[in-house]
Amino acid sequence: MNAPFAARMDAMKPSSIRELLKMTERPEVISFAGGLPAPGLFPIDDIRVAAERVFAESGARAFQYGVTEGVSTLRELIVAEMASRQVACSAHDVLITTGSQQGLDLLGKIFLDPGDVILTETPTYLAAIQAFQCFQARFLPVATDDQGIIPDAVDELAASDKLRFLYVIPNFQNPTGRTLSLERRKKLVDIAQRRNFVIIEDDPYSRLRYRGEHLPPIKSFDDSGCVVYLSTLSKTVAPGFRTGWVVASAAIRDKLVIAKQAADLHTSSFDQLVLERYLRDFDNRQHVDKVCAAYGERYAVMDEALRQHMSDGYSWTHPEGGMFLWVSGPQTLDASSILGQAIENGVAFVPGADFFPGGGGRNNMRLNFSNADPESIRSGISRLAAICAAVQ
Amino acid sequence: MNAPFAARMDAMKPSSIRELLKMTERPEVISFAGGLPAPGLFPIDDIRVAAERVFAESGARAFQYGVTEGVSTLRELIVAEMASRQVACSAHDVLITTGSQQGLDLLGKIFLDPGDVILTETPTYLAAIQAFQCFQARFLPVATDDQGIIPDAVDELAASDKLRFLYVIPNFQNPTGRTLSLERRKKLVDIAQRRNFVIIEDDPYSRLRYRGEHLPPIKSFDDSGCVVYLSTLSKTVAPGFRTGWVVASAAIRDKLVIAKQAADLHTSSFDQLVLERYLRDFDNRQHVDKVCAAYGERYAVMDEALRQHMSDGYSWTHPEGGMFLWVSGPQTLDASSILGQAIENGVAFVPGADFFPGGGGRNNMRLNFSNADPESIRSGISRLAAICAAVQ
Known part of the structure; x- marks a missing residue:
């Protein structure tokens, strides 16, 4: 059976986030790759x-x-x-x-x-x-x-x-x-x-x-x-x-x-x-306050760890909410090419290029801070910084 | 704001089943129109x-x-x-x-x-x-x-x-x-x-x-x-x-x-x-046996009521399962045109023409038998037959 697919399928590729999430299921990997809310905070x-x-x-x-x-x-x-x-x-x-x-x-x-x-x-x-x-x-x-x-x-x-x-x-x-x-x-x-x-x-x-x-x-x-x-x-x-x-x-x-x-x-x-x-x-507003407090702390920990560990030539955004920050490296950085090594070293992120429908953006990384506890964030950023430093 | 919609929307009309379901929410209407399983049998x-x-x-x-x-x-x-x-x-x-x-x-x-x-x-x-x-x-x-x-x-x-x-x-x-x-x-x-x-x-x-x-x-x-x-x-x-x-x-x-x-x-x-x-x-097989017994009885009641009430010139299918049977009237019947009157008289069905993507089928009606109790089925078919007889 040789099924002919619709023309639209040519443009639709499996998402690299999705493939990544599979790779990062191993518990030893600290994942900043997903876009997952912190499950420990769900109001179960x-x-x-x-x-x-x-x-x-x-x-x-x-x-x-x-x-x-x-x-x-x-x-x-x-x-x-x-x-x-x-x-x-x-x-x-x-x-x-x-x-x-x-x-x-x-x-x-x-x-x-x-x-x-x-x-x-x-x-x-x-x-x-x-x-x-x-x-x-x-x-x-x-x-x-x-x-x-x-x-x-x-x-x-x-x-x-x-x-x-x-x-x-x-x-x-x-x-x-x-x-x-x-x-x-x-x-x-x-x-x-x-x-x-x-x-x-x-x-x-x-x-x-x-x-x-x-x-x-x-x-x-x-x-x-x-x-x-x-x-x-x-x-x-x-x-x-x-x-x-x-x-x-x-x-x-x-x-x-x-x-x-x-x-x-x-x-x-x-x-x-x-x-x-x-x-x-139930009081969802109070619940969301709790989530915000936790994410704010996690953001601050990630920001502090980035300051401490990342080399010159790296900058990042300072969001006032949400779940992600965005790291930009030197123009020579190809974030996709270091991802495999990062995962081997127990840390994952999403390479920036995936978010540019017109191409480019290879020197960027998206980091999620909502789904890792502060200790893991410190440890993960330290691992990531070591890999970034090694390729410079 | 005058939003231009995609070409595909020209072909997409609201479903008449859906509009019907709205009309048949009134409790006095016996509806054979929907495709609803019997809620009383859900294994809640x-x-x-x-x-x-x-x-x-x-x-x-x-x-x-x-x-x-x-x-x-x-x-x-x-x-x-x-x-x-x-x-x-x-x-x-x-x-x-x-x-x-x-x-x-x-x-x-x-x-x-x-x-x-x-x-x-x-x-x-x-x-x-x-x-x-x-x-x-x-x-x-x-x-x-x-x-x-x-x-x-x-x-x-x-x-x-x-x-x-x-x-x-x-x-x-x-x-x-x-x-x-x-x-x-x-x-x-x-x-x-x-x-x-x-x-x-x-x-x-x-x-x-x-x-x-x-x-x-x-x-x-x-x-x-x-x-x-x-x-x-x-x-x-x-x-x-x-x-x-x-x-x-x-x-x-x-x-x-x-x-x-x-x-x-x-x-x-x-x-x-x-x-x-x-x-x-849980034993879903046993649950489904119960559902089948109920639907089989409802089908039999509807079949019997149709035999009893419908005029010559009407025939219907005799399904061995499922939720629907299909009534075909004389070629002169336009089921869509009697639907309003049927609903006024407290019974609803789906006109057959909706199921023919190439047109035609106006002399047919789809009747659902899973979502009405036997007494309602008898009463609804009697009402429907009276309307069909009146337009002949």
Whole structure:
């Protein structure tokens, strides 16, 4: 049997993060490679009580088919969460998705024809590249600095008549940890409205701020429906439930619902009801405070260890939240080429090149600090620095 | 904001089943429209114990990100289930999907370019039409009789060089309730191997046989990897978990894994572990026997009520399992046009035309018998027959 695959599959390669995660399952490897929340902090006892209440009170409904839009009481809690993020919306505007990742897939489906153009930060989230590659989009990476994506650079590239959307992660970006400034958030909305394109605002991390003040989402400046906002319960509760959400204008939401119905009918009824019950009956804000405190400490330990061990010629970002920081080495560094050696020496990271849809970025590394305890972080950074020093 | 949508969205309309389900939420409507398993039969007590054991024994793993392929112990149980269905495979061949529906979406993704041809039964499953329409496939409906799809008709249409796959539901087909004969199963494999196309065998219902002998799946005759087999725990445990599986050859499976990673990373870890624990610790075979007994009784009641009430000129199928039967009225009947009146009179069904991707079929109705008790079935059929008689 010689199955001919669709043209889109030519562009879709197995993710190197995924292959890496396999290699780093060995317990002796300290992994800064994954994007895993700290499992020791999951609010399992509270989730267990929430699940017991669903069994006792929801009955068969928790196990039956449900509507594609998602459980209405969960969507109402999302509306309240959005209000606390300074976005006014109604339950009708909210679509529950099978993780934020599904939101990306569905947005690709409803917006992208082959050859359509999308703008992204440089670098950008690997799994978003994968989701949009599946629809044979053409990526135009936009220049980015410490304040995030540069609006003038967006405006210049937005002249393409094949442009469909700008994809941006405004808070503690994956992979760099950078945050888009308030002023730029407003400017992006102005440009999108003037140029008539959609902004996909992917915001999984905003609640994980351990320093500084929360910034309002790009969506909060949108009065024309040009911003589609994505978030998730993966980082504030637990990722294993695969439950995220999209907030979009009616026209876009209706198309997303049709696409989701064809994709998986709906997200797990049981998971949605357990999460709804957990959010309703327990203090998730307090839980997130605990997570932020832990991640802030881990970031500080990693920053301190990098200062202590890394040679001259290396710099890194100083995120105020989230799970990642971004190390840039000398231009001569090829991070991919030292990864094998790093893993042999018991430490793993993701080479930066994977996050550049247009190529380049080989002298960078993404380091995750949420899923290792302080002692492991110190030890892992010391190992990593030794390898970096050896190749200089 | 005037968002331009992808070309594929032109073909994707909201499902009339879905709109119907909304109308039939009123408790006074007896609905034969949905495709819902009987919620009163869900093994909730056993699932509750399984969930308690997952909380007690799996810990944080149940809530963390997992591998795209699915939980390995669940995949091993699927291998045993496949063996009992006369298909030999290994855990490596099994991909856990977010319901069978996701299997259809992923198969569309990896196989279909715009204009590619797929063969389907006439009529065929509405949500499969939706899933494949999303990839702008061209449907060639194949002639079908009481024994299922006609192999000679497949062979004739298989000459198209744009043919990518044949989609077929061999057991208690949705919407007709028909079962593909053993001889035809073998013939389809011969044709697929000779003509070099893939058969997608969608088998959600085979365990729901209440009469007659189980037939081996098409996949059991496949020694070349040309058959991709899909099934689900939605009908044998509960659909709310959105957990199904695909068994495919290595080349196809690898592409499906890449596509799934981009679609939702993986299916809910928690749901997979609860289902794994339920299947391991409880007697699901005995549970399914109970479901079959109930559905067999409901089918018999519906068949008897149809005999008693329907006028001459109406005939219907006599499925040996599953959840649906198919009523054909006189050629003058337009089932869509009587639906509104039927709902006003407290009974709902799905008009047949929705299941014909090539048009036609207006004189048919799909009736679901799994989700109404015998008394409601008698009452609903009596109401339906009165409306049918009135329009003659």
